Amino acid sequence: MRETPNECCVSAPVTILVDADACPVKEEVYRVADRxxxxxxVVSNSPFRVPVSERVKRVVVSDSFDAADDWIAENAGPQAVVVTADILLAERCLKAGATVLRHDGREFDAASIGSAIATRAIMEDLRAGMDGVGGGPPPFRKADRSRFLQALDRVLVGMGRG
Structure with missing residues (x-):
């Protein structure tokens, strides 16, 4: 079968996979993705409201442990941008060739994922010794939202050129 002149050069569209259960930037994802x-x-264990759009789909997985992470990792690849704060999910998606952004706009990459995993393990050990007292992530700020918007836009522009 012969290709038409444009078919040979058309690549799969970029897909943003959102780990939605604790994602504070879903509205920002929709705006930048539309542009x-x-x-x-939007992948979660429970239904979320999503915009009415041919390009935006809600994926509700079972409530079994890591079901959303498994779906995202299985669908991640070079044409995917994954939005998550889950370090172990980020590692799986990076191995699949995806670009991974945290909610604050920082990018996980091959150079940073190892230290992020090590820090996570240390913090897990520290929390275990505190009997539930303390911490958690810092509050999400306006600057984090702005940095995320800029990072997602930069990533999508870069993927559009490739």
Whole structure:
């Protein structure tokens, strides 16, 4: 079968996979994705309201442990941007070739994921010794939201050129 001139050069659309259960930037993802004509998959254990759009789909997985993470990791690849704060999910998606952004706009990459995993393990040990007292992530700020918007836009522009 012969390809038409444009078919040989058309690549799969960029898809943003959102680990949605604790994601504070879903609205920002929808806005930036719409501007770049990217597809969005909002993945969670429970239904979330998503915009009415051919490119935005809600994916509700079972409530079994790590079901959302498993779905995201299985669907991650070079044409995917994963939005998550889950370090172990980020590692799986990086191995699949995806670009991974945290909610605050910082990018996980091959150079940073090892130290992020080590820090996570240390913090887990510290929390275990505190009997539930203390911490948690710092509050999400306006500057984090702005940095995320800029990072997602930068990533999508870069993927559109590739």
């Amino acid at each position: 770049h004509k990217a597809h969005v998959r």
